[in-house]
Structures are given as C-alpha cells and as structure tokens.
Amino acid sequence: MPLTTIQVDVEVRDRLKAIADASHTSIKQVVANMAAQTLTPTELAERQARGRAAMAATGTVINDDPTDPDRQAAQAFWAGLEGDAS
Structure with a gap:
C-alpha cells in the first residue's frame, strides 16, 4: 500500500510520539489503530439501526x-458512576 504524509502541529506530533513510545509502537501504528477503532458517521448510524432492530425483535424499548x-x-446514575457532578 502506498504511503502518504499527513501534516499536523508539532504538539500533535509530539503527543502521538509519546503515545507510540508508551505503547512500544510507531506513530504510524497509533494512527492506524485510531482510524480502525473510530466509527464513521455512516458506520455509527448502521450500528444504531442494527441495535434498534435487535431490540425491537426482542420487544425491548x-x-x-x-x-x-x-x-x-x-x-444521573451513570454520571454518578463516572464522577460527573453535573
């Protein structure tokens, strides 16, 4: 697969480097992992639709x-668990 260059601020580059170093990997792999784990709006909508269909099939509302x-x-319950005072 051909490689490309992505321009980021120095602060972003340094943060990615620190994350990569802590994970004993490369910035390339950190970015690849982030991209693989982050849903696009289309993927999120599809996942929500599948979830709603599954709940409807079981009678869950x-x-x-x-x-x-x-x-x-x-x-409020989840906010309490997460320590959110709002």
Missing part, C-alpha cells in the same frame, strides 16, 4: 425522550 424520568434517572 428505549425511550429517546430526554425529558423521560427513567432516562433522566439513568443518566
């Missing part, structure tokens, strides 16, 4: 209404 008290309670 998740309410998308942000004012729903159960949803608010769940968000």
Whole structure:
C-alpha cells in the first residue's frame, strides 16, 4: 500500500510520539489503530439501526425522550458512576 504524509502541529506530533513510545509502537501504528477503532458517521448510524432492530425483535424499548424520568434517572446514575457532578 502506498504511503502518504499527513501534516499536523508539532504538539500533535509530539503527543502521538509519546503515545507510540508508551505503547512500544510507531506513530504510524497509533494512527492506524485510531482510524480502525473510530466509527464513521455512516458506520455509527448502521450500528444504531442494527441495535434498534435487535431490540425491537426482542420487544425491548428505549425511550429517546430526554425529558423521560427513567432516562433522566439513568443518566444521573451513570454520571454518578463516572464522577460527573453535573
């Protein structure tokens, strides 16, 4: 596969180098791992659609209404676990 060059700020390059060094790998591999692990908007939408279809097939319903008290309670619960005081 042909190689290309990506221009980044010095700070970004230095951070990628530190991450690579800590992982005993290369900047090339750090960037490749990030790209492989990050979903594109299309991939995210497809994954959400598959998840909703699977939940619908099992009769599971998740309410998308942000004012729903159960949803608010769940968000507060997770915020507490994550240490978010807001």
